[in-house]
Amino acid sequence: MTLTPLLATLAVLIFLAYQFSRHRANSQAIALGGQRYLSSLPLYYGMLAAIWCALPALLVLLLWSMADEWVITQLVLAQLPETEQQMPAAELSLLLSSVQNLAAGQSLYGEHSPAVLAAAQQMQHYLQINLMAKTVLVLAVAVVAGVIAWVKISPALKARYQIEKIFAGLLLLAASVAIVVTVGIVFSVLLESIRFFHAVPITDFLLGSHWSPQTALRADQVGASGSFGALPLFTGTLLISAIAMLVAVPTGLMSAIYLAEYANRRVRNIVKPLLEILAGIPTVVYGFFAALTVAPAVRNAFAHYGIEVSSESALAAGVVMGVMIIPFVSSLADDVISAVPSSMRDGSLGLGATHSETIKRVIIPAALPGIVGGILLAVSRAIGETMIVVMAAGLAANLTANPLESVTTVTVQIVTLLVGDQEFDSPKTLAAFALGLTLFVVTLGLNFIALHVVKRYREQYE
Known part of the structure; x- marks a missing residue:
């Protein structure tokens, strides 16, 4: 059977x-x-x-x-x-x-x-x-x-007591599996990163300005410099993520305020599902849209002013990525704003504040911990995005802060390093684990910052 x-x-x-x-x-x-x-x-x-x-x-x-x-x-x-x-x-x-x-x-x-x-x-x-x-x-x-x-x-x-014990054990097992998997991922990435840092000094990796991971197999091989300066990758990641957040945070937050405080029930029931559809579109579709529509539009728009724009620019990738992560900000912010007790609204209005003043001085501060959590989720989504960057921003590791030039990100390089048949003893492949460890540390730092902000404002408004 x-x-x-x-x-x-x-x-x-x-x-x-x-x-x-x-x-x-x-x-x-x-x-x-x-x-x-x-x-x-x-x-x-x-x-x-x-x-x-x-x-x-x-x-x-x-x-x-x-x-x-x-x-x-x-x-x-x-x-x-x-x-x-x-x-x-x-x-x-x-x-x-x-x-x-x-x-x-x-x-x-x-x-x-x-x-x-x-x-x-x-x-x-x-x-x-x-x-x-x-x-x-x-x-x-x-x-x-x-x-x-x-x-x-x-x-x-006592059947009910035994069933509750069984389900409690299953829940504990599920939580333990999640923790064990997380620890296993961290240790696997850490061990391979240590092997990489034995071959490449950590200072050269973090502060180097040239990224060319092609290592030479022979002494006379041409075009294999083996430079592992990841600073261009970090700069490109931060540049595209910053552009995306400049698009997603204001748009998502303002749409959440409108849906939660101003829109009637009929408009809310129509607009919110349409807005959340953006989260279900595959990233490859966003990549095609960025490469075939947004990038040429950006290039033509700046060409009218005599400004040269690369065919694959950080601006095009960042704008489309910002549109993609709008639902992450708007949905969570909408839920958090709607969860603010009505007594706080009524008290503010009763003291003579206008609706807009109530939103600015009462509702947004009270909902700020949840809003920060939504923004953090959006930042993590932007940092981890790969397909849009590959199709719209390119693979060139340029150390620049100009959004009109072609850049690449950490996640794109991780995919590039691990594609095809690779030897896991070479620094080229081990560099992917070092980049992954760096992303993990950055995300952990963002979590600490968010927790600090949440704790501060919770103490103020509870």
């Missing part, structure tokens, strides 16, 4: 465990004179049995699926001739790929050795046994666990 029918069968068993256990709890309640003699409602007894039926079976399925491919591969390797077992790792991997393709029934060109054909047949046999054994074991565990849970149902069983 393949995975989909197996999960469907398991879902049927879980449903049956729920129904039978709930019926057993109802029967015991009727025999005792009513549900008040049960420690929990019959619903919780059914849910407890369903959980008992589901969790062990899913755990067995997960562990089995994680190990079965490796076990089958080792069994097949053990039956290959000695000469093929001692092949280099790359050739052995290619041989195993051929065996797996043949076992899956895929038609391949070329002839194969009898050993490969025999290994494919053996792997196919192992796969069939594995599928049958996994199906029997998972369903058997589900049935046994469900029966045990059904038998243990009694009026004294």
Whole structure:
């Protein structure tokens, strides 16, 4: 039984465990004179049995699926001739790929050795046994666990308390997974960055003004300078992000104020969904729009005044990126402004303030922590954007503050460094991890600044 029918069968068993256990709890309640003699409602007894039926079976399925491919591969390797077992790792991997393709029934060109054909047949046999054994074991565990849970149902069983403990444990597990993944990402980036800084001094990386990560493979190779000064990348990232925020923050904040304080319900129900559609447009569409529409319009507009503009400029990329992140500012600011208590508005109006004065002196200061959070989210989105910059701003690492010239960003260079077949021992590839670590530190600094602002204004207005 393949995975989909197996999960469907398991879902049927879980449903049956729920129904039978709930019926057993109802029967015991009727025999005792009513549900008040049960420690929990019959619903919780059914849910407890369903959980008992589901969790062990899913755990067995997960562990089995994680190990079965490796076990089958080792069994097949053990039956290959000695000469093929001692092949280099790359050739052995290619041989195993051929065996797996043949076992899956895929038609391949070329002839194969009898050993490969025999290994494919053996792997196919192992796969069939594995599928049958996994199906029997998972369903058997589900049935046994469900029966045990059904038998243990009694009026004294505190089913609701146990379910709450199970869900609390699942929530703790989810939070722990998130923390472990975050720590793993940080350590992986940090370790690779340390390897990079062993080859390139950190001062040259942070303060260098020339970025050319093409490293030489030979002593006589031409055009491979191997310069890793990331200052042009940081400048380009800050320049495009600043232009984007100059577009997104005023527009998003003013639209949020209008929708929350001035617009009637009909206008709000139409305008807000239309505004939030901007967040659902793919970034590649924004990139095409920036490259084919905005960039030529910017170039033609400045050409009337005799100002030369690059065909790929930071201004075009920043403007389109600002339009893209308007919903991040407006939606969060709108929600925060709408959440300000009406008593604060009524008190200000009652003291004689106008509507605009109330917004400026009462509502905006009270909602400032949430507005800062929305702006921080927009800044993070702008710093991490890649596609628009690639298509509208280019790949040239120019150290300039002129928005009319072509620049590049940190994220674009990370993608460029990791595209294609790369050696992870070279400084060129390791530079991507150093850039990622720098982005992480910058984002962490922005979080600290935002928390400081939020704490200051919360103390003032609470």
